Amino acid sequence: MGNRLSKIATRTGDKGTTGLGDGSRTGKDSVRIHAIGEVDELNSHIGLLLCEPMPDDLREELVAIQHDLFDLGGELCIPGYQMLKEEHVARLDALLEKYNATLPALTEFILPAGSRAASLAHVCRTVCRRAERSIVTLGNQETIHDHPRQYVNRLSDLMFVLSRVLNRFAGGSDVLWRHDRKRG
Numbered sequence: 001m002g003n004r005l006s007k008i009a010t011r012t013g014d015k016g017t018t019g020l021g022d023g024s025r026t027g028k029d030s031v032r033i034h035a036i037g038e039v040d041e042l043n044s045h046i047g048l049l050l051c052e053p054m055p056d057d058l059r060e061e062l063v064a065i066q067h068d069l070f071d072l073g074g075e076l077c078i079p080g081y082q083m084l085k086e087e088h089v090a091r092l093d094a095l096l097e098k099y100n101a102t103l104p105a106l107t108e109f110i111l112p113a114g115s116r117a118a119s120l121a122h123v124c125r126t127v128c129r130r131a132e133r134s135i136v137t138l139g140n141q142e143t144i145h146d147h148p149r150q151y152v153n154r155l156s157d158l159m160f161v162l163s164r165v166l167n168r169f170a171g172g173s174d175v176l177w178r179h180d181r182k183r184g
Contacts, residue, residue, distance in 0.1 A: 021078035035138045036076045038131035039152075043069040045124045052117035054169060058162070061095060065155065072148055076138070084147040092154035099161045103168075109177040115170035118163040125159035128152055 017025045018033060026032060043066055050062055071083040112122030132152040138144055164174055 021074065021081070024079075031134070031138045031141055032076060032079075035131065035134040036073050038127070038134045039069055039073045039076065042124060042127045042131050042152075043073075045120070045127050049117060049120040049124055052120060052166075054117055054166060058165070064091075068151065072151065075145070075148060076135075079142065082145045082147070084145070084151050086147065089147055089150045089154055092151065092158055096154065096158050096161060099158070099165050103161065103164050106174070108179065110164070110174040111177055112163070113175040114163070114167035114172050117166040117170060118172075121159050121163035121166055125156050125163065128156035128159055132156060 016028050018028050019025055020032070046062055046066055046069070050059060050066075054062075068084065068088055075081055075083040112126075113119060132149065135144070135149050135152060139149060167173055167175075
């Protein structure tokens with residue numbers, strides 16, 4: 001890996017193409033590169049979220065998710081390759097169950113607000129949904145495995161739940177949408 005990363009500015013992309021993990025080249029505007037970029041952006045936003053105060057176990061789980069997202073980028077970078085498996089999706093399902101069990105039932109929609117950490121989790125959720133749309137688009141054009149799509153679908157749900165957890169951790173609660181407010 002060290003030799004591959006020893007020269008960052010290679011100039012090989014100056015004409016609008018980039019190399020994939022299998023050695024082939026594709027346009028920087030290809031659907032595959034969009035999906036890789038969306039996953040990379042999501043990982044960066046989770047990195048920003050990790051700068052905020054949060055429970056230690058949640059921090060460790062988010063770091064593990066960052067590693068999964070890096071693996072997902074690798075899977076998307078090598079056509080036909082598989083890195084995410086059923087156990088990755090199952091781990092997110094378990095986290096959803098764990099954290100959702102600590103929350104009161106929702107009776108109203110919530111706004112993406114509250115503490116800074118909760119708001120950043122909402123940003124992660126929306127970027128995750130965009131990554132999911134890009135992965136679905138890629139899957140409609142090329143054959144990819146099911147687990148990347150399933151993983152980001154679960155992860156966006158988890159980020160919603162974590163936003164609620166983080167609001168409570170900061171001493172607040174959900175910011176409810178007021179459907180009965182005066183409009184005008």
